[in-house]
Amino acid sequence: MAVASAPVATSAERAARRERRIGEVLLAVENISLRFGGVRALSNVSFDIRRGEIRAIIGPNGAGKSSMLNVINGFYQPQEGRIVWKGRVFTRMRPHEAAKGGIARTFQNIALFKGMSTLDNIMTGRILKMRASFLEQAFRIGRGRSEELRERAFVERIIDFLEITHIRHVPVGKLPYGLQKRVELARALAMEPELLLLDEPMAGMNLEEKEDMCRFILDVNEEFGTTVALIEHDMSVVMDISDRVVVLDYGRLLADGTPEEVRNDPAVIEAYLGVAHG
Amino acid sequence: MIYRETGQFRTSYAEDQAIFRLREDRIGIAAILAIAWVGVPLLADEYLLRAILIPFLILSLAAIGLNLLLGYCGQISLGTGAFMAVGAYSAYNLALRLPELPLLLDFFLAGLIAAGVGIVFGLPSFRIKGLYLAVATLALQFFADWAFLRVRWFTNYTPSGSVTAPVLDFFGWVVDTEREKYWLCLAFVCAIALLAKNLVRSRLGRSWMAIRDMDIAAEIIGIRPMHAKLSAFAVSSFVAGLAGVLWAFVHLGSWEPLAFSIDMSFRLLFMVIIGGMGSILGSFLGAAFITILPIFLNQAPAMIGIRLSTAMVSHLEFMIFGTLIVLFLIWEPHGLARLWQIGKEKMRLWPFPY
Incomplete structure (x- = not known):
C-alpha cells in the first residue's frame, strides 16, 4: 500500500513545489488585436504568464496560437493592445528586443541553420552574451579567445543536458527530425531565456520522442526555473505538464484556467467536440 | 591508414576549436607553407611567378573576400571587380596626393575606403535578396566602370586614362623582383586568410x-540582420579592395579601368562557386583552378600532339568553364572544397570502410 501510494505522493509534492515557485506576472498581453488586411487573426486577446509556470496555448487550427507567439516576440505588430514584459510596457516589440529581454522561441517547422553543425547552431544562441570586438575576433586574442572557450563550456552543459553529445559536430541538415527539434530547443536554451516560447515542440514525434521532450521541458522548468509557454495539440501532454491553459478559437480568447477548469468548460467542449443540436 | 584520428585525443575545448584538429592536417599545412615560402621562390622561374603564381595569390585573396560575403553571409554580389577598383584607385590617389604616408598605410586605407563603399552599396541588402541584390551590386560595377573612366580626377587627368603604380617601397624594402613581389603577395594572403578563418569561426x-x-531564426536569437549583412559587406570589400591594390600595384604595374571590369567580377564568382561557397580553402582551390585551367588547355593539346588554334583554345576555355559551373551547381554546390572534405572522410576510414 505504501509502495503504491509513493508515486502519487511525489507527484503531489511536485505540484506543491511548483505552486510555491510560481511567482509574479512575467508577461501580460493586453487587448491584443491583429489583422492581416480583412482577416482578423486575433481580436482583443488578454492573458498573462506568471514567472516559473508552464503555460499552454491550445485551440483548433487557425485559432491564432502561432500569431500570438509572433506578437509576443515581435514578428507581428498588433494593431491594438500592448505587451507588458517584466513591468515594462511595449506597444510594439522588436525581435531583437525580445531576444535581449530574455524571450527565446522555437518554431513549428524547425528553423535551424542547416549549413552549420549542431555545436555552431547552439553557439549562435550565445551571441548576445559575447562582447569581443571585431579585432579581438579577427586576431583571436583577448575576449575573442576567452569568450569562445567560456561559451563553449556553457553550451556543452546544454548539449549534455539534452543528451545530444554524439551529434555535436554533425551538420544539422543531416539529423533526423526528432533530434533537430531537440537542437532547436538547445539553441533556445543557450540564450538563458526567462521565457521560452515553444511552438508545437512535439508535433510529428513518436510516443517515445514525445516523452523525452516532455521530460526535457519539465526539467528545464524545474532546474533552471524557466517560464515556458507552449502550443500543443496533444491534449494528454497539455493536461499533464501545464499549470494553466489558454484556449483560443477564431482569434478570440475562449477560456483561461487550470487544465481541470478548461477541460470542463462548456465553451471549450463545444469548440473541440461540437455540441449536440436538437 | 595514413590519415586518421584514432588515438588523437583532444582534452580541452581550445584543442577542439583549433583550425587544424588532426596531426596529419597540421603536418600538411606546415609542409604547404614551407613549400610556398621557401621552395617555390627558389625553384620557380620568373615567368611562372609573374604569369601564374602572383595572379593566383591575388585572385585567391579576392575570392576570399567574395566568399565571406557570398559563401558565409549568403549575399550575392556581382560587384567584386568594382570593390577591387575602388581599392586600387584609392591607393593610387593616396600615394599620389599624400606622398608622405607610408605605402603600407596607403594599402590599409584603400581597403578601408573599399569597405566604406561596400557598406553604402550593401544598404539595399536590407530590403532586397537574391537575384535582385545581384542586380543592385551590378549597378555598382557599372557605376565604378563609369566613374574611373569619366571622372578624370581619379586618374590624375592622364590623357590615356591609364595610370602607373608608384615604386613599391615598404619602409626601405623596395619590391622590384618577381620573387619579392611573390613574397609580398604571399604575406598578405597568409595574413588575410588566417584573419578570415578566425572571423568565420567567431561570433x-x-x-x-x-x-x-535562415534570417528569421537569426533575428529571434538577437542577431540584427542589418548589422550582420553590412559587416559582411564591409569585411568582404576590405579584402577585395586590398586584392585590387595588389592586382594593380604588384601584378599589373600600370592599368586602366578595364582591368576591373565585369569580367573580373564574374571570374571571381566562378572561383567561389567552383572552389566552394562557405570555405576559405575553397577560395584557394577555385582561384587555382581558374588560373591554371587556361594554361593547361594551352599546353595539354600540344603535349599529346594536337595543334589547336589560339581562338579554339579560348573558346574551349569558355565551354569548359560553363559546363563545369553548371555541373557543380547541380551536383556539388559546395564545390571543390566539399570534394576534398569527402575525400578526407573516406581517407579516415580507408582501407577499412566498415
Missing part, C-alpha cells in the same frame, strides 16, 4: 552564417 562569422541559412 561574427556565426551571425553571418545564421543570416545566410
Whole structure:
C-alpha cells in the first residue's frame, strides 16, 4: 500500500513545489488585436504568464496560437493592445528586443541553420552574451579567445543536458527530425531565456520522442526555473505538464484556467467536440 | 591508414576549436607553407611567378573576400571587380596626393575606403535578396566602370586614362623582383586568410552564417540582420579592395579601368562557386583552378600532339568553364572544397570502410 501510494505522493509534492515557485506576472498581453488586411487573426486577446509556470496555448487550427507567439516576440505588430514584459510596457516589440529581454522561441517547422553543425547552431544562441570586438575576433586574442572557450563550456552543459553529445559536430541538415527539434530547443536554451516560447515542440514525434521532450521541458522548468509557454495539440501532454491553459478559437480568447477548469468548460467542449443540436 | 584520428585525443575545448584538429592536417599545412615560402621562390622561374603564381595569390585573396560575403553571409554580389577598383584607385590617389604616408598605410586605407563603399552599396541588402541584390551590386560595377573612366580626377587627368603604380617601397624594402613581389603577395594572403578563418569561426562569422541559412531564426536569437549583412559587406570589400591594390600595384604595374571590369567580377564568382561557397580553402582551390585551367588547355593539346588554334583554345576555355559551373551547381554546390572534405572522410576510414 505504501509502495503504491509513493508515486502519487511525489507527484503531489511536485505540484506543491511548483505552486510555491510560481511567482509574479512575467508577461501580460493586453487587448491584443491583429489583422492581416480583412482577416482578423486575433481580436482583443488578454492573458498573462506568471514567472516559473508552464503555460499552454491550445485551440483548433487557425485559432491564432502561432500569431500570438509572433506578437509576443515581435514578428507581428498588433494593431491594438500592448505587451507588458517584466513591468515594462511595449506597444510594439522588436525581435531583437525580445531576444535581449530574455524571450527565446522555437518554431513549428524547425528553423535551424542547416549549413552549420549542431555545436555552431547552439553557439549562435550565445551571441548576445559575447562582447569581443571585431579585432579581438579577427586576431583571436583577448575576449575573442576567452569568450569562445567560456561559451563553449556553457553550451556543452546544454548539449549534455539534452543528451545530444554524439551529434555535436554533425551538420544539422543531416539529423533526423526528432533530434533537430531537440537542437532547436538547445539553441533556445543557450540564450538563458526567462521565457521560452515553444511552438508545437512535439508535433510529428513518436510516443517515445514525445516523452523525452516532455521530460526535457519539465526539467528545464524545474532546474533552471524557466517560464515556458507552449502550443500543443496533444491534449494528454497539455493536461499533464501545464499549470494553466489558454484556449483560443477564431482569434478570440475562449477560456483561461487550470487544465481541470478548461477541460470542463462548456465553451471549450463545444469548440473541440461540437455540441449536440436538437 | 595514413590519415586518421584514432588515438588523437583532444582534452580541452581550445584543442577542439583549433583550425587544424588532426596531426596529419597540421603536418600538411606546415609542409604547404614551407613549400610556398621557401621552395617555390627558389625553384620557380620568373615567368611562372609573374604569369601564374602572383595572379593566383591575388585572385585567391579576392575570392576570399567574395566568399565571406557570398559563401558565409549568403549575399550575392556581382560587384567584386568594382570593390577591387575602388581599392586600387584609392591607393593610387593616396600615394599620389599624400606622398608622405607610408605605402603600407596607403594599402590599409584603400581597403578601408573599399569597405566604406561596400557598406553604402550593401544598404539595399536590407530590403532586397537574391537575384535582385545581384542586380543592385551590378549597378555598382557599372557605376565604378563609369566613374574611373569619366571622372578624370581619379586618374590624375592622364590623357590615356591609364595610370602607373608608384615604386613599391615598404619602409626601405623596395619590391622590384618577381620573387619579392611573390613574397609580398604571399604575406598578405597568409595574413588575410588566417584573419578570415578566425572571423568565420567567431561570433561574427556565426551571425553571418545564421543570416545566410535562415534570417528569421537569426533575428529571434538577437542577431540584427542589418548589422550582420553590412559587416559582411564591409569585411568582404576590405579584402577585395586590398586584392585590387595588389592586382594593380604588384601584378599589373600600370592599368586602366578595364582591368576591373565585369569580367573580373564574374571570374571571381566562378572561383567561389567552383572552389566552394562557405570555405576559405575553397577560395584557394577555385582561384587555382581558374588560373591554371587556361594554361593547361594551352599546353595539354600540344603535349599529346594536337595543334589547336589560339581562338579554339579560348573558346574551349569558355565551354569548359560553363559546363563545369553548371555541373557543380547541380551536383556539388559546395564545390571543390566539399570534394576534398569527402575525400578526407573516406581517407579516415580507408582501407577499412566498415
